Amino acid sequence: MKRLILIPTMLALVAAGAFATGEEEGSAAAPTLVYWTDNPNLTSDAAIYAIVLEEAQVQLDVTGIPEESYGDKLQLAAAAGDMPDVMGRIIDSTVRPLGYDGFLMPLRDVTMEKVPNLWQAIEMRGLDIAAHSGLFGDGTGEFWMAPRFGYNGICNAATYRVDVLEAVGMEPPTTTDELREVTMAIKAEFPDMIPIMTRAAWATLMWFNEMFGIKFTPMGQVEEATDAYRDMLRYLAGLYRDGLIDQEWITGSEEQLKQAYNAGRVAFEYGFGAFSMPGRIGAFMAERGITAEDHAASSTSEAAAKAYAARYHEIVGFLDPITVQPGDRVVPSCVTNTRGGFEDSGLSVSATVADEDAAMRLLNWVYQPDASGHHTGGWGKQGVGWDFDAEGIGRALPTKDPDFIGEAAFRMMPDVGRVSSNALYQTLADMDRRVADRAFLETRDVIAFADDRDRQRHNDLRAQIGPVISEWRARFATGQADVDSQWDEYLAELKRAGLEEYEQLKQDNLVEGVPHLQPLSQFLN
Secondary structure (H helix, E strand, O other), X not given: OOOOOOOHHHHHHHHHOOOOOOOOOOOOOOOEEEEEEOOOOOXXXXXXXXXXXXXXXXXXXXXXXXXXXXXXXXXXXXXXXXOOOEEEEEEHHHHHHHHHOOOEOOOXXXXXXXXXXXXXXXXXXXXXHHHHHHHHEOOOOOEOOEOOEOOOOOOOOOEEEHHHHHHOOOOOOOEHHHHHHHHHHHHHHOOOOEEEEEOOHHHHHHHHHHHOOHHHXXXXXXXXXXXXXXXXXXXHHHHHHOOOEOOOOOOOOHHHHHHHHHOOOEEEEEOOOOOOOHHHHOHHHHOOOOOHHHHHHHHHOHHHHHHXXXXXXXXXXXXXXXXXXXXXXXXXXXXXXXXXXXXXXXEEEEOOOOOHHHHHHHHHHHOOOOOHHHHOOOOOOEOOOEEEOOOOOEEEOOOOOOOOOOHHHHHHOOEOOOOOOOHHHHHHHHHHHHHOOXXXXXXXXXXXXOOHHHHHHHHHHHHHHHHHHHHHHHHHHOOOOOHHHHHHHHHHHHHHOOHHHHHHHHHHOEOOOOOOEEEHHHHOO
C-alpha cells in the first residue's frame, strides 16, 4: 500500500495558517487533481473551485456523475486502473470494498502535522475513529474516507398538497390507516392523480419502513426477514392494488416524479431535499406564486428562511412521522443520523493520487475552521458568504455571491449542519421538537472483520441474499405474490441463500460501544 510522504513545503504553509493567494500563485502551474462527485451538474469553473485554487494551490478537474451510477463508475474505474485522484460524496457501501482492495488512500497514518484541521475537527467532537471506522474502514481504526459531520435530527419528511387535502375535507394523516383513508378519498375525487409518489424505490422503502418501525430490529438481524417488514409489504400491496401509489414505483425515477409533480398530479411525496428538488422550484410552485428566485432569496437570512417557509407551507405541508398506532415510537428515515456525528458520505483520496502533497493541502483546506463545512454547510468561506453573529452562530451575509453558494460547496464540504437561513432545516427543526419524545435516531450496523475470510464470506452471502430480497419485495408489493400465503416460502429461500450464517457473522463482528438507537431528545437544546 502506498503511504503518504510528508512534504516540508506543505508544513510551512500550514504553519503559516494560510495558503498563498493571488493571480500569480493561482496560475496553471498549480497541480491538477481529477475530482469526481455525485452531482452531474458540476463543472470545473464553479466559483468554489477557483477559491480552492487560490487558497490551496490545487486545480480541480471536476466530473459530476449521477448519484445512482456513481458507485458503479468508481468500481469500473478501479478495475480499469483509472481512478480519479479525489472522490467527493463517496458513500460507505463503495468506500469499504475499494478500501479493502487497496484502491483508496489509508488515512489512519495521515498525521496531525499533515492535515491538522481534519484531526482537530474530529477531536473537538470527541469522535471515536476506531469504532466509527467500521462505517468506512476496517473497524479497528483504518479509514478510507474523510468524514462529513452530521447534525443529529430528522433530515427529511413526506410532503402533501394542502389544497388537495382541503378539497377532500381531511386532515394530514398521522397513522397508516389515516394515510390510506386520505389517499382513497383523493383517488375518488381526482382519478387522474397519483396519491403517493417518491423519487425512487429506495425512498418509498425508507418512508414505509419508518411507518412500520422496521428500524427497531436489533443490530445484526436482517430487517427484511421480520414481521414488521411483512406487515409493511402487506400494506404496500394494498396501496398498489387500489392505485393509491405510483404503479411504477419499483422502477420509478426522480425525473418521472419531477414531471408528474410539476403537472400537479402528485398528492403525497417523499424524497430528500424537498425544498430544493427541481420539482419544487419549477412550474408547480411558480404557478402558485413562488419562483426559483424566491427560493434563492430565502437563503439570505434566518428571517427570510422563515418567511419563505411560511409561504411554502400554505401550498405544500410537511408530515410528522406516520406510525401504525397513534403516538407510536418512530425511527425517522434519515441519511443524517447519530453515528457519533459521522455521515455516510465524505471525501476519499485514491491510493494512486497524482500528487499526494496537493491532496493533503485540499483535505486541510476543506476542514479549515473557517471553511463552510465546519460551521454552515452551504455558505462558502467565512467572510465571503457568511460570518459569525454576536452569539457565535454562522449567519449568511446579505451581500453573499449567489454563484458561490450551492451544490459545489455542499458536495465538497464535511458538514451539512443545520443552517439558520435554510427554510427546509427551519421546518425540520420544528418537527424535531414536536416528536422528540417518541423519536429515535439510528446508527447503522458497525461491523469489523478481524479475519479476511469472514469478511469475504459475509460479502458473498450478502450477494446471495440481496437478489432474493429484491425479487420477492417486487412480487409482494405489486401483488404478484401473496404476502400471507407465501411468506414462509420467501423465508425458506432466504435460509437457502445463507440467512442464518449471514446474521451470525454480523453478530460475531459487531463493534461494541456504538448504540443502535438513541433518543432524538438528547440532541436538542
